[in-house]
Amino acid sequence: MRTLTGDRALAADLGRIVGPGHVEVRPAALVPYRTDATFGFSGLPTAVVRPGSTREVSQILAWASAHSVPVVPRGAGSSLAAGAVPVRGGIVLALTRMNRILAVDPVDLIAVVEPGVSTSDLAAAVQEHGLHYPPDPGSRRVSTLGGNVATNAGGLHGLKYGNTGGYVLGVQAVLPDGETIRAGGRLLKDVAGYDLVRLLTGSEGTLAVLTELTLALRPAPAASATGLAYFPDLESASDAVRGVIAAGILPATLEFLDRRCIRAVEEYARLGLDVTAGALLLFGDDGSPQEVDRTLREMAAVMPEHGATSVQLATAAAESEALLAARRCALPALARQGGATMLEDVGVPRSRLPELVRRIDAVAEAHRVTIATFGHAGDGNTHPTACFDPADRAERERVHAAFAEVFRAAIDLDGTITGEHGVGAAKLAHLPAQLGAAQTALQARIKRAFDPAGILNPGKAVTA
């Protein structure tokens, strides 16, 4: 990488592209861009630049290519895998000014958005048209759609509705040399050329910068409802999940909390949870009122057959939200336990979830660390979360050692080291163990096909 001729020259170059008000090089202004939501990762950017259009993104990338300067695309900075941390310096490309909803089309059932629109802003905007954008990552109030697409974000409703990737029909993307391409569009079926829409989805800003997204919508469901069941342990809760699926139901919500999470949430939010329970299962569905009523009653009937000690049903929206709050506040509740948290997202096939959680618990005990686990019982994606004292170096190291074992356990169980957060910088060292040598080399060749100079988000997602 070329040494820059100085911050002022750089600021002048970039200021000519985006306007001087949208470039920052002052150290104090760069502080928020050194980190994201991941514990223990930081970098030192040379500048942050906030483009307002695809054309400006194109000019910035052409400039960065010409000067061999790394470019780190960033939305809300809510990555839990250090995906937005400038680990090798360079320019942080903050896409938050590009936050317009360009179209909501109720005939084609699509929205066209810039990458800086927040997930919940889009959800609210389409709701006004009687439409529904199903992906619902935990961070939806802050996260941007650009970030959701870049990580193929999951969320609470993956079993019924799939992940973000299933809703990305088209993208406009700027390649590292500044060339702009469009792939896909307002089409449910399009097989012309390799599927770049899906290749770019989940590529974590390492192949191209997404500047416009065409997203699929659905008619808004007329009703939704949620239930909650307590179990003596996670095995019986997992059996109940199998029971739901065996009954022919793929519900919108099937989430679990383990014993530690239940206690943390109750301490934090005083929801009246049963802190003596070994596990809690949230189940819910949406659709026509009749259909929701039917599936909720069927699921409620399945729970006791598998050992549920108590079942509650909520049909009013407010009651439903109160039950879902138990799940939504799991992370803040654990974060409030004092100290720092590291939240992971290992996933396994649904059938192996109890085994994964048993192994997580055993690893935590062996390494003398506290790991609470919650997550998506329906799709097998879990969030083991370590709570620890960030000032205690030995404990930090035990947490890292424990998670390295958790990653190996997930791979052993035909699972993944990351179900929905992405690899980022945080899990890059663990990726080859999952992919194997041949695939790791192939992924690096794909990276070079897009970004031969390696300027886009270096040190993330791919072993280049």
Added chain:
Amino acid sequence: MRTLTGDRALAADLGRIVGPGHVEVRPAALVPYRTDATFGFSGLPTAVVRPGSTREVSQILAWASAHSVPVVPRGAGSSLAAGAVPVRGGIVLALTRMNRILAVDPVDLIAVVEPGVSTSDLAAAVQEHGLHYPPDPGSRRVSTLGGNVATNAGGLHGLKYGNTGGYVLGVQAVLPDGETIRAGGRLLKDVAGYDLVRLLTGSEGTLAVLTELTLALRPAPAASATGLAYFPDLESASDAVRGVIAAGILPATLEFLDRRCIRAVEEYARLGLDVTAGALLLFGDDGSPQEVDRTLREMAAVMPEHGATSVQLATAAAESEALLAARRCALPALARQGGATMLEDVGVPRSRLPELVRRIDAVAEAHRVTIATFGHAGDGNTHPTACFDPADRAERERVHAAFAEVFRAAIDLDGTITGEHGVGAAKLAHLPAQLGAAQTALQARIKRAFDPAGILNPGKAVTA
């Protein structure tokens, strides 16, 4: 490409890998492998080889790489885009012996299959477990799952259920040099590394050979039903489709036939269709009996609001199949008109379907060719089908000229030259007009990242 030292040496080399009974070099035995289901394309293979395992596929590709011999993967040979034609010679790799269903798992809701399993065989096998494999390409009785995945095949239920790609969770694939990789698996959420599962899906055998597929299943719907409505023209039928979507319904089936197709089907199958109608819309849904009853009644009520002259509902399975037969036999009916048929699959956003069909009709008239159009009203993917005398060279040329204009019209209308059949050799010349120069070059770089020597299915899908 190296000149082979002779058929016998080649047969001996390949016979050592697969056994001498599974290699053919005799000209008469190669005849069926010169063509697929596409009019006007043929090639001259040197050999056909039928591997029985991933290991044998790996050894064949390693051999072909060492000898710079093209390899053309082939399933049932039902491609409508000349995807399986050995246009540059080489070895046809027939995957039909690899036809085992390796697992059907009702807890993880997946099937694991070899690529040579036919689509309808899998559908039948999972039905015995109370499960459902939704992708339903028109060719499902003959087409193989390997071919479905290689083309990201669509089908009749794309609006509600999506395309084949939405069901591919994992693949085992052999790279051109013989290396074997596994990507994805039994996981609904997995974002570790670039999404090779989705990149290989739809790559038409040009990047790797798929040797094992992990496919998502769903609980079987308890009921299904179909309705049929006649309209004076396609505009009013399209308005009715908008009406269904505005009513908040995404049904399993929304198919149309134009006037010419209605007549051809009636002549062919004597179903009692109203041959005076300008367009016919088939609508259907599946799910719980109550839900199906509700959506069918709602859709039936929407039709007359948009000009339907008559509506029929079928609830018994046999009646439903009888109505669907009108759609399923559109292609054989047109083929029976005498002469040859060329079936295309241009798609546009749903809102632009009437405009596309108007332009197709105008192009047909201007070029004095007969084009009948049917297809997927719900997802905007259409099948304009030319019926012509294959011996009449001038007419053949008019058909080609007309389709070239149809492709341009689709691109003009923000559509695609291929919604579900693939590019193959048949549409390769038209691909750059859709993708643009920068993306065309990028796709070629991706091809080289997988297949630097260009041995895999050369002359297809990508301008290498």
